[in-house]
Amino acid sequence: MNHNSALLVFLLLIINGVSLATSYDGPLYDFTAYIECKEQPEDPLYNGGILKHEAPENLISIADSSTGFYSPAFVLHNLTQGTIYCFSVWVKIQGAHSALIQASLKTEDATYSCIGTVLAKHGCWSFLKGGFVLDSPAKLSFLLFQNSDDRDIDIAIDSASLQPFTDQEWRFNQQYIINTERKRAVTIHVAEGNGVRLQGASIAIEQVSKDFPVWIRNFKNNSWKFTLSEMVRGAI
Ligand SMILES: *[C@@H]1O[C@H](CO)[C@@H](O)[C@H](O)[C@H]1NC(C)=O
Numbered sequence: 001m002n003h004n005s006a007l008l009v010f011l012l013l014i015i016n017g018v019s020l021a022t023s024y025d026g027p028l029y030d031f032t033a034y035i036e037c038k039e040q041p042e043d044p045l046y047n048g049g050i051l052k053h054e055a056p057e058n059l060i061s062i063a064d065s066s067t068g069f070y071s072p073a074f075v076l077h078n079l080t081q082g083t084i085y086c087f088s089v090w091v092k093i094q095g096a097h098s099a100l101i102q103a104s105l106k107t108e109d110a111t112y113s114c115i116g117t118v119l120a121k122h123g124c125w126s127f128l129k130g131g132f133v134l135d136s137p138a139k140l141s142f143l144l145f146q147n148s149d150d151r152d153i154d155i156a157i158d159s160a161s162l163q164p165f166t167d168q169e170w171r172f173n174q175q176y177i178i179n180t181e182r183k184r185a186v187t188i189h190v191a192e193g194n195g196v197r198l199q200g201a202s203i204a205i206e207q208v209s210k211d212f213p214v215w216i217r218n219f220k221n222n223s224w225k226f227t228l229s230e231m232v233r234g235a236i
């Protein structure tokens with residue numbers, strides 16, 4: 001192999017590596033959330049996902065048949081164990097000023113009783129978002145939307161969406177989010193009240209949330225320091 005072809009192979013390897021990194025064509029997690037109650041529901045996330053062509057059924061409450069209320073529900077087939085299912089739906093109620101609407105999942109052998117909630121208001125659409133992971137596969141299951149306090153309330157749902165993520169897809173998303181959203185370099189300038197920059201000030205950083213670890217780089221000796229103490233870290 002002469003020099004030129006060696007270089008070519010090397011370049012091909014690099015290009016191949018790049019395309020591998022960008023060849024992910026699975027779903028990207030949708031962070032959209034709405035807290036306001038809207039006149040009209042928005043479009044479903046993930047274009048509806050596996051609920052794209054599904055309409056909700058009106059099932060007599062199977063979670064608690066004593067009440068005999070009807071609840072909107074989706075009938076789902078062949079859910080798999082370990083898959084991360086993310087769902088969202090717009091909810092509107094009648095018969096109460098407001099009500100806590102709870103999503104639950106009932107399979108042949110298990111009930112996941114609270115996989116998402118929203119405080120819905122009368123006369124406008126509220127956004128409910130949640131998710132679940134099954135401990136065992138389920139041929140037939142029901143995704144139910146019920147009033148949590150047993151009052152007979154009319155629940156309408158629209159723009160429903162259910163998007164599965166495999167373990168691998170979920171991990172790709174976590175990595176992707178860490179790199180695009182969380183991992184940011186921050187330069188801290190310390191100044192006096194009048195705006196004059198202070199040289200060589202020592203600062204303390206207090207971590208108030210354990211969800212976002214903070215690494216600090218000391219540019220003098222290029223060392224990295226993790227601000228969460230190892231003891232706290234061990235307890236998480
Ligand atoms: C569910 O799985 C069964 C058996 O694997 C298959 O026969 C059936 O068609 C599947 N149902 C749906 C709705 O995909």
Ligand SMILES: *[C@@H]1O[C@H](CO)[C@@H](O)[C@H](O)[C@H]1NC(C)=O
Pocket residue numbers: 218221223
């Ligand atoms: C770098 O400097 C910091 C503060 O001066 C010190 O605490 C740390 O041990 C040093 N790290 C290394 C690798 O020398």
